[in-house]
Amino acid sequence: MLACLTDYLSLCRVTAAIGYLFLLLFSFFITxxxxxxxxxxxxxxxxxxxxxxxxxxxxxxxxxxxxxxxxxxxGQAIVPTSIVGGLPFNKYSWLMTHNSFSIVDAPSLQGVQRLTFYNQEDTVTNQLMNGVRGLMLDMYDFNGDIWLCHSFRGQCFNFTAFQPAINTLREVETFLSQNPSEIVTIVIEDYVHTPKGLSNLFLNAGLDKYWFPVSKMPKKGEDWPTVNEMVQANHRLLVFTSVASKEAEEGIAYQWKYIIENEAGDPGVKPGSCPNRKESRPLNSKSASLFLMNYFPSYPVETEACKEHSAPLADMISTCFKAAGKE
Structure with a gap:
């Protein structure tokens, strides 16, 4: 069955999935x-x-x-565990936002006009309160700290910077502390070169107590623990990085070791096509039990978001489902 039944809704009605976790990425929340x-x-x-x-x-x-x-x-996604409880984590569909920090009207902290694309309207706190359970964050070394930037060429500039990453991570910590049965996933596009930079960042944000250990993550496509088991163990934060070496160096899971992913940007919204991202294994691979479904254009247009996240989104879910060999 499909992991997400949209009924032509922009924020999909989330239901229990059989086989894969679908993390649906949206450029805009409104729909x-x-x-x-x-x-x-x-x-x-x-x-x-x-x-x-x-x-x-x-x-x-x-x-x-x-x-x-x-x-x-x-305006609010339906959290899947409110429909069916107690299943393995990968048997659910979780809503994730792309560039969760790239928020329209976010003030510039660098004193210059920001020149970048915006992907979200809500604050990260409001995203979480409205049912988002996954965040995609681009992290960079910048000004002697780690910042969230929507940038290019692997470098953060004052005109692409948003804010220190710890500010957003503290929003996540507040949400997890106030909602003890919820689980959040963070996927990092990682441009941080400071040794132990990310692990210290999460420690300083107070998120280490929720950390899902890499040692307990399924390595061969097996089911994940049930959501009940994860909550009982307080393993309620999953963090993935795009840098393979940080799994051994900092205990942060390498994204494409555990997640299968379709292509992002314009290739990911082409009707009838759902190719895998080049870093990812094929969509029909059985070696990972999480599937991250990207669905956003390369250049977001706010006024088009409601259209993109209606019938075309429902069609793409079906297309990717078939591409994964789940007909």
């Missing part, structure tokens, strides 16, 4: 979903004000879809 009043309206119902829509929905529109009348849109 589209039908018409009535007094909290009785459901997804895609027409509406005129926020109170018309049911819980977890808001009243919005999507001009890119040719919609002139506002309708109820899902």
């Amino acid at each position: 589209v979903y039908t018409a009535c009043f007094n909290g009785s309206c459901q997804v895609l119902d027409s509406c005129s004000q926020a109170t018309d829509c049911g819980p977890g929905l808001y009243c919005g529109n999507c001009p890119a879809l040719g919609k002139s009348q506002p309708f109820c849109t899902r």
Whole structure:
């Protein structure tokens, strides 16, 4: 079965999966979903004000879809463990955001105009509160610290910098401490060269107490522990890096040793095609039990997000499912 049933929603309705974990990456959180009043309206119902829509929905529109009348849109993802509990971690679909830190209207801390693409509208805290359980973070050495930057050529500049990474990690720590049954995954695009830089960063953010040890991660495509077991052991933070050597040096899991991934950017949104990322093993590989599904264009356009994350997203889930040999 599909890991994520979207029903043409931008933030997908998450259900238990059979076989793979689908981490759905979205460039923007807002999306589209039908018409009535007094909290009785459901997804895609027409509406005129926020109170018309049911819980977890808001009243919005999507001009890119040719919609002139506002309708109820899902603003919160359904956390899969609220539907089915106690399954292995890889049997669920978890919502993940791409460049989670690259937030529209985030103030520049460098005193210069930021020149970069933005991928999110919500703060990281609000993303987590709205059902996101995975964050993609680009980390760089910058100004004697480790910063989150949406940059290029492996270097952070003052016009691509957002903030010190520890600020965002402290948001994650606050969320985990306030929500003791939740699990969060962080995937790092890693440009940090400072020895022990990442491990010290997570330690200083107070996240070491939630760390899922690399030694306990499945190495041959087996099931992960159940979510109940992970919560009981307080192993509620999974962290992956794009640098292979840091698994031995810092105890941070090498991403493509544990995760199969489709191509990111424009190749990942081409209808009918779901190629694997070049760093990843083929999608039908049985050697890893986590599948990370990228779905965002190379150049995000905010006004197009609601369209991209509707029917095309549902179609791509089916395409990738077949590419993984799960027909």
